[in-house]
Amino acid sequence: MERLQPSTTELVILGLIAFGERSGYDLAQQVERSIGYLWGPSRSQIYKVLPRLVEQSLVRAREVQQRDRPDKAVYRITPAGRRALRSWLEEVDEEPVGGPNEFVLKLFFCDLVPARSARTQLEGYRRFLTRRLRRFESMLREFDEVEHVFHQLVLRRAIARIRTSLDWADDVDGEIGRLEMSRARRAHQGPRSSRQPVI
Amino acid sequence: MERLQPSTTELVILGLIAFGERSGYDLAQQVERSIGYLWGPSRSQIYKVLPRLVEQSLVRAREVQQRDRPDKAVYRITPAGRRALRSWLEEVDEEPVGGPNEFVLKLFFCDLVPARSARTQLEGYRRFLTRRLRRFESMLREFDEVEHVFHQLVLRRAIARIRTSLDWADDVDGEIGRLEMSRARRAHQGPRSSRQPVI
DNA sequence: AGTGCCATGTAATTCGTTACATGATTTC
DNA sequence: GAAATCATGTAACGAATTACATGGCACT
Numbered sequence: 001m002e003r004l005q006p007s008t009t010e011l012v013i014l015g016l017i018a019f020g021e022r023s024g025y026d027l028a029q030q031v032e033r034s035i036g037y038l039w040g041p042s043r044s045q046i047y048k049v050l051p052r053l054v055e056q057s058l059v060r061a062r063e064v065q066q067r068d069r070p071d072k073a074v075y076r077i078t079p080a081g082r083r084a085l086r087s088w089l090e091e092v093d094e095e096p097v098g099g100p101n102e103f104v105l106k107l108f109f110c111d112l113v114p115a116r117s118a119r120t121q122l123e124g125y126r127r128f129l130t131r132r133l134r135r136f137e138s139m140l141r142e143f144d145e146v147e148h149v150f151h152q153l154v155l156r157r158a159i160a161r162i163r164t165s166l167d168w169a170d171d172v173d174g175e176i177g178r179l180e181m182s183r184a185r186r187a188h189q190g191p192r193s194s195r196q197p198v199i
Numbered sequence: 200m201e202r203l204q205p206s207t208t209e210l211v212i213l214g215l216i217a218f219g220e221r222s223g224y225d226l227a228q229q230v231e232r233s234i235g236y237l238w239g240p241s242r243s244q245i246y247k248v249l250p251r252l253v254e255q256s257l258v259r260a261r262e263v264q265q266r267d268r269p270d271k272a273v274y275r276i277t278p279a280g281r282r283a284l285r286s287w288l289e290e291v292d293e294e295p296v297g298g299p300n301e302f303v304l305k306l307f308f309c310d311l312v313p314a315r316s317a318r319t320q321l322e323g324y325r326r327f328l329t330r331r332l333r334r335f336e337s338m339l340r341e342f343d344e345v346e347h348v349f350h351q352l353v354l355r356r357a358i359a360r361i362r363t364s365l366d367w368a369d370d371v372d373g374e375i376g377r378l379e380m381s382r383a384r385r386a387h388q389g390p391r392s393s394r395q396p397v398i
Numbered sequence: 399a400g401t402g403c404c405a406t407g408t409a410a411t412t413c414g415t416t417a418c419a420t421g422a423t424t425t426c
Numbered sequence: 427g428a429a430a431t432c433a434t435g436t437a438a439c440g441a442a443t444t445a446c447a448t449g450g451c452a453c454t
Binding site for chain 2: 433
């Protein structure tokens with residue numbers, strides 16, 4: 001009974017594990033110190049997801065004995081896990097059900113994949129933002145400003161934020177270019193570098 | 200078995216009804232044409248919430264017979280509903296569980312309350328944003344830029360968006376000022392105006 | 399003695415989604 | 427004849443939260 005695509009929650013956990021071996025506790029900590037604001041499952045939810053990932057053989061668990069600390073289980077990504085993660089990151093969902101954050105969430109993990117994939121994802125995000133911007137701007141024209149001042153104001157905030165994100169996307173584009181160059185340079189100098197994608 | 204505070208979903212539905220009598224269908228439509236992007240319950244969820252609101256006597260239902268269209272039920276806010284809504288809008292939750300959107304959601308409904316309440320809510324939002332900005336900026340310093348380029352980039356987006364929201368808050372402040380003045384002018388000229396708060 | 403960190407989980411409950419079901423009327 | 431709009435709901439399921447439960451070590 002394998003699902004075709006794991007849930008976003010599962011993929012995010014998987015993504016964090018892809019950066020290196022982690023325990024459930026580590027994951028909970030890292031979540032709130034990094035992507036917690038984009039997407040924040042509770043500690044207990046993480047512990048529920050981990051066995052599911054093992055079951056789908058996307059990660060493998062390993063017991064670690066400790067003296068002065070409680071024993072713990074650490075999880076490491078498997079080849080199947082890498083494949084699942086890669087296909088998630090490479091697929092561009094034009095209208096994600098989980099909202100616009102899904103683009104950003106995927107971009108967060110783009111250190112794991114070739115710069116090419118990051119660029120593709122970014123393009124999808126840009127298209128999404130542009131569509132939204134058009135829609136919101138036309139909504140703004142329809143609203144009457146006299147009766148519902150705050151409706152308009154809130155909409156204006158949304159529009160301003162989209163514009164900011166679009167500007168940011170331009171920055172990222174440049175950054176990806178620099179990344180590609182530095183990776184290419186390293187590739188024909190020394191063979192293994194920490195900057196190369198790891199999955 | 201009365202809850203002390205209705206859920207956010209209930210309050211948002213209640214808020215929309217406060218603008219005027221609505222059917223379940225109307226609500227679903229209005230949601231996706233206005234605040235859907237901030238907070239989007241499905242149509243079927245709306246139909247589940249409406250009886251709950253009746254039960255808590257925050258709204259009253261009325262049957263409407265129609266010839267060429269199916270009959271429908273329309274909902275109107277009650278005095279108890281107004282009280283619940285007002286207390287929600289006037290209360291500033293410094294760290295909302297539903298995330299930052301809760302501030303914006305409340306501001307969306309601020310045409311219903313005195314300008315004073317809007318300003319108080321806005322101040323809370325500003326404090327929230329400033330706290331976040333400080334936190335994110337310190338996170339940015341901690342990240343190493345070499346290994347995880349995209350972690351930094353995503354964080355930079357969040358920071359840029361917060362700055363945009365803060366600028367927007369300045370705008371809203373000015374707009375509220377204008378609103379107060381125009382309301383005051385109307386108050387000592389004609390007695391009833393559509394621009395006065397309705398709850 | 400008390401707080402906080404490490405570490406993992408279960409149980410109860412709520413919230414919400416998707417899919418299904420129905421059916422008339424209007425518009426292309 | 428097909429599609430869209432109006433109109434309301436149920437049923438099955440999944441996802442996620444909060445609260446509960448345990449327990450040792452380190453630091454003040």
